Amino acid sequence: MSTPDQIDGALHPRDTATLFGQDTARQTFLEAYAAGRLHHAWLLTGPRGVGKATLAWQIARFLLATPAQQDDGLFGAPPPPETLHIDLQHPVARRIASGAEPGLKVITRTPNPNTDRMRDQIVVDDIRSLAGFFQLSATDGGRRVVIVDAADEMNSSAANALLKMLEEPPERATLLLISHRPSGLLPTIRSRCRTLRLGTLAPDDMARAFAQAGFEVGTEAPALAELSGGSVGAALRLSLLEGLKTYADLVTLIGTLPRLDRQAAVKLAEAASARGSEAKRDLLFELIDLALSRLARTGATGSPPSVEAAPREAETFARLAPNARAGRAWAQIAQETGARVQHGIAVNLDPAALVLDTLIKLSQTADA
Template identity: 45%
Template sequence: MSLPPEPRANPALVGQDEAAAALDAAARAGRLHHAWLIAGPEGVGKATLAYRFARFLLAGRPRAPEGKAPLFVPPDSAVFRRIAAGAHADLLTIEPGTLQGDRKRSDVINVEAARLIPGFMALTAAEGGWRVVVLDGAELMNPAAANAILKVLEEPPPRAVLLLVSSAPGRLLPTIRSRCRRLDLPPPNDAALLPLLGAWLPGMEAAERVALARLAGNAPGRALRLAEGGGLAVHAMVEEVLAAPEAKRAMATADKLAADRQGTSFALFFTLLRRAIAEATARAGRGEAAPGWVAARPLADWAGLWDRLGRLADETERLNLDRKQAALTALSWLAAD
């Protein structure tokens, strides 16, 4: 598997040329909006685009060479290298875990981190250009953090841009959303994504890469994470237990999930199981064709099971409970009439 670089160091932009062109045009129009909400499904390249735009602004808004996507900055440039290393004085990144030290959590941006943003944006640019803040996972701000950035959104300093990256923009305060210019990123199409998966996963059969793309909703980052976690195999397990939730299958499935000591397969199994239930019940609720197993119980029961499975997975990970027993519990719920 050939892993791509992290977003701040990734020179490639897959399937998002239209969004990049919109940012390029806005930057060259002379009155760049001070806050952008870059929204879209998980793994479609939102953070990659945010850092690409940051490089473009901090490098002086260079014109992309022929054949290159908008906002291109060459990887050998000093600006690209410093941003990749997290060492550019005019770029601030805020994400879950910032300023939390030993209390680092992956599910929250706290007020101490958010309070860095107004002061940073108000400073004069160290290199005479722009100040840029990338707020990655903006929906994970707690209420105090969200309130801490409102003033800078209402009274933005000159030549400073705040880029909010969010997979769940509906969770942001309406007062934040209303002060941002929104840019929605769709998943790339097959023509853009499948060659990329071929480069990342050269050992995988072409048909499997297509199946992986479908499972990931054509989101490149999600596809890669699924591939790393054996997503196709876990998905097959989910389909098996939903189609035939027999007690005799439960032990073998639980053993497979427990064999992964890192817990990746366990977490992915619950994620894909709940996604399958949500998608199937939604189709059934709209009167569309749905898998046969949906008819085994009322739709309201499936909704309740979806919620119980989420709480079980969360408590198992948060309290470090026995994963095998948790899997057996979940499978017993599926098998119950």
């Protein structure tokens, strides 16, 4: 079973050897380190699945395994490090891999001791545990590193407790905060961190990341890159949940509009409502929203997507969104159906009925 900071079926970021496509963020950190301007707190931001956690673990290994910079001696100062890479056989790397490195503390969501179920938030006790971590480890004078994955998941009490630590940071401590939505963090937390922004990956980098994770995507790589928006994490989720097939089925169904193929619609709805298929249900609604966004963009720009993520997608979208007026209609229905889906899930409406209702709304929009 995966942990809260790991995608189901994928390598843990701790065990991911190479980070692809994020040279700028990596170089920014190295330059700050070499110049002696190592900030006590770093905010790693960017879309989900682009390597923020992998970079945080690389930085942690680097900081804990790299000796402190010395003043110029008889032979001058050693050259500054040019890479974050630490050999995986290094004692620090081996201790981190086994969860036995005393200089590293990882904060993620934890199980509720009363129910044994995973909490959906990082709570104040998770953050308060850092006080003991810093006190116990202060005697040997070594560096200490904390990874918070993800800072977005802190509740208000946890966020305020972390803020107090950022206001009075422990000596030789570095905090690495991973955030998918930095705008949701307290402004005072953001202001006390230096930001490292990670971007989406190009298709070639995504293909290399997939190969490292042990996934062979072959000819599906361009479609996965297109639907995932350059996020390896999102692409892995698509691959593991057969998202490309679902999207192809959805585009085929959209191609029947305005006369909705009811039989195909019912089949898609029933697949989303099967027992234990909550992840596929959520993915289906995300793909519907994505298809509507691509339809709206087709109408607004006057041209369908340059990379097809499903057979006959360009032809279908060009027919259903031939102009800006149609594009606005699809954008409007995307907003409306998105709100209806969120409400429906919140009140536990039947997933099959929710899917069918959404598809009927699409049919009505196409007819109009």
